[in-house]
Amino acid sequence: MSSQRNLFDKVWEAHTVREFPDGQSQLFVGLHLIHEVTSPQAFAMLREMELPVRFPERTFATVDHIVPTDSQQRPLEDALGEEMMAALEANCREHGIKLFDPASGKQGIVHVIGPELGLTQPGMTVACGDSHTSTHGAFGAIAFGIGTSQVRDVLATQCLTLAKPRVRRIEIGGALGGGVYAKDVILHIIRRLGVKGGVGYAYEYAGPVIEAMSMEERLTVCNMSIEGGARVGYANPDERSIEYLRGRAFAPPPEGATFERAATWWRSLKSDADADFDDRVSFPGAEIEPTVTWGINPGQALGVNEALPLPADVPDEERSGFSEALSFMGFHAGEPILGAKIDVAFIGSCTNGRISDLREAAKVARTGQVAPGVRTLVVPGSQAVAREAEAEGLDEIFRSAGFEWREPGCSMCLAMNPDKLRGRELSASSSNRNFKGRQGSPTGRTLLMSPAMVAAAALRGRVTDVRELLG
Amino acid sequence: MSERIRRVEGRACVLRGNDIDTDRIIPARFLRCVTFDGLGAHAFEDDRKQAAAAVAAAGVKSDHPLDDPRFAGARLLVVGANFGCGSSREHAPQSLMRAGFRAFIGESFAEIFVGNCSALGLPCATLEPGDLAALMDALEGNPAQQVVLDIGHCTLRSSAGLHNCGLRDGVRAALLEGNWNATRVLLEAGPAIERTANALPYLANFARR
Structure with missing residues (x-):
């Protein structure tokens, strides 16, 4: 076993079902999140192919894109929005998928509720029909956005065909000044590396500024990876990630051996001290302005x-x-x-x-x-x-x-x-x-x-x- | 099995500009739907309306390329760098496909866009910047010409010459073999899927192994 692996390699390897001759991999998706915009057509394709959902317990749904913010009263005033919401409800019911709708008290933006409910955990592969799925990488998960045909693939097989990206480590050194936030850090990174600088890469965010961040701040940084061209962005799990998860609804029970075993595995995932990366860049935190x-x-x-x-x-x-x-x-x-x-x-x-x-x-x-x-x-x-x-x-x-x-x-x-x-x-x-x-x-x-x-x-x-x- | 796609040929439409995002290809208001039907009419709707308004106001600017009669019926869309960036909405390639496009030629493409196109059997082929510039000029000079994208040989033929183009190996093979609808291929892994799942600590209650 090599001692020089980064988190990305470890997680990718654990989820590889098989490799194709052309170099792509069939990757198992540990957590699949769906919402009302990019899933209805996927369910229709599934129906057309007469296929069931293979792992219904690994898909979770919410409504976020079309919900009005003045009143969530049903039926929605927008008939098209109502149709989308009803389609999601019917699809979830038919396939036994857990839906966090407004009545559940747990509804929210898919990338906010995943971490909040403890669904997102270190070492998972996470996919969602939404480009900001990279958000979940804040916990040391490999999380990426997909399109609707790929949502169909995940529903039918819990897998995706993917080419393994290269990994670029982005280190932010020192500390941030007052009035400078996680948002400024990611806007600065994108400004410096460009909106297509990350194409073909997963971004590992590291260094003292990232380590000092709360989980919510790391979520903000990872969220915008795609705006820099990187489909995946992540931070290494640490004690802060572990404590964030303790007691969350879908995390292992907070007291007891299971949580400790989970924490041990989570800690083992972080990039090794001498891990190899395909590229490295670094910025001093002090140069970042609002x-x-x-x-x-x-x-x-x-x-x-x-x-x-x-x-x-x-x-x-x-x-x-x-x-x-x-x-x-x-x-x-x-x-x-x-x-x-x-x-x-x-x-x-x-x-x-x-x-x-x-x-x-x-x-x-x-x-x-x-x-x-x-x-x-x-x-x-x-x-x-x-x-x-x-x-x-x-x-x-x-x-x-x-x-x-x-x-x-x-x-x-x-x-x-x-x-x-x-x-x-x-x-x-x-x-x-x-x-x-x-x-x-x-x-x-x-x-x-x-x-x-x-x-x-x-x-x-x-x-x-x-x-x-x-x- | 999906259709084997060995070549795409026809007229090509030139859409200049880099970093064209999927919100521009299909504005979010058209995502309020439960099928992809009808999206073809709305591809680049806001850009097209603004171009038309500029023509009406000043008469100086040209039509949006998708409304330019010289490019009518085009099957290939020739674009700049980082085409399809932003939102993962498959509605973007779906709308372009329904507007008649069967292949994209550009300097580079956003990753999620390429993935979405591949799942629809739409190749995204890259050209070296110099070759792309020559192609764009040639097409604008002679928009009626037939352009041929040969998937097997990774070449593009136009009046600008025969250019080598880039196509990701996996995508190229899937198009040639008719495997681009990935679901069936993924299902072939059979119980290996469950074996992988069962070996994941988080799906086994973090039991010691």
Whole structure:
């Protein structure tokens, strides 16, 4: 047994059913998560092939993308949304799949509830018909997004055909400054390595900054791996991961030998000290500033006090994308991003809709009032997050500062429900994508940033360095 | 067994630009559905509407390539780098397939997009940047020409010449052998699937072995 293996190799090997002559592997999927958008067609294909679900107890479902955040009352006002929700309910019933619907009290964004319920554990392979499945890698799982035909494959066989990616270790050294969050770390990584820098790679996030992070912060970092092109991103499991899982509904029972045996296995999975990697990069944590995107992909980002690039600063092959982004956003080369006037502030999503995100945003929100004319949405990532926030009085802090407190779901991150930008509105968003049209208006514009930075922008009505408000 | 796909030939449409994401290919509002039927009409809908509006307003910009009559009936879509990035929605390749495309040629593709295309029997072939630039120019100069993507030989023939292209080995074999619908292939592993599952500590109550 080699002593130089990284976590990725260990987990991949344990889940390999067989290797194909062309070099691809048949990989067993330990945890399959489904939702209403990318599963109905997969169930229909299964029906057409007259196949059962092979491991119904390894698939879990929730509804998140289409649920309205003003009222989850059934039937949904949107008939198409209602049809999707009903299809998921019927499919889960027919195949014996556990569904966390709004009535269960456990509903939420699929990438928020997986960890929250203890479904996501170190050493698992996790697949879901959603590109942000990399989120679950925060526990040392190998988690990746798939399409609907692959959802069918997992339902029918609990397996996928995959080519093994290379592994790049990304080390963040030292410590982060005040007012700098996990979101800034991942935006910085994508800015430095590019939106396609991770294609063909799994990212291992490591180093003192990652080790010092809470599990929720690691979830934020792993969540956006796909925005850097990497289908998989993970952090090594440690005592923090183990303690997070203790007592969670689907984790091994908290007291007793099973949990200890699990913890022993989890610890054994982390990359060995002398493990090999296909590539390594490192950044000092101190160079990371509160970061804001200015363009139409998540790599087009700046420290909040920096100015937009000048054409001369942009490599030739990115020149046309640069002009396209400037013209779509209505920004000018060389101008500062600080002070850009916003119309909407959105706090939530699978990237930043967890309790710690709401706490950090609330710390800022309590220092003032939402600026006149700014529309705001605070959307907890799950019903459990909402309950916890309400128990702590965070909802009241937000409401009294003038923010709208909503029901859990994906909401305005991708605007499949009624939460949408209107016209050319400019939104400060704690979500993950600033693509053209992403937030529901074809001409709507998005600036990605941390939840605390969104709260600061909401209070000032302009892009603001959150450190000014934190004092 | 799925259909064996050895070559894709026909007209090719040029869609310039890098990092074209799947939200642009099929905006999220069209994901409110339980089948993929009808998605073909909505491929690139917002981009196309904006291009049409620009034409109407100024008359200076050209049509969106998907609405350019010179490219009508194209079976190949020629794109830039990192095409299909972002959301994993299979609705994106489904919409392009239903709009008539049977192959994508580009500098590079996002991984999940390639996986989705492969499951639909749609090759994503890569070209060296210089070859791609020559191909795009040649197609725009002579859009009526027939282009041939030969899966077996990994080549693309156009008036710009015969270029070698990249196709992932597994994908190429699956297309040639008609194995691109993976479910049947995966099922062939039989009890090896359960054997792998049973050896996983977390599926065996972390029992000591």
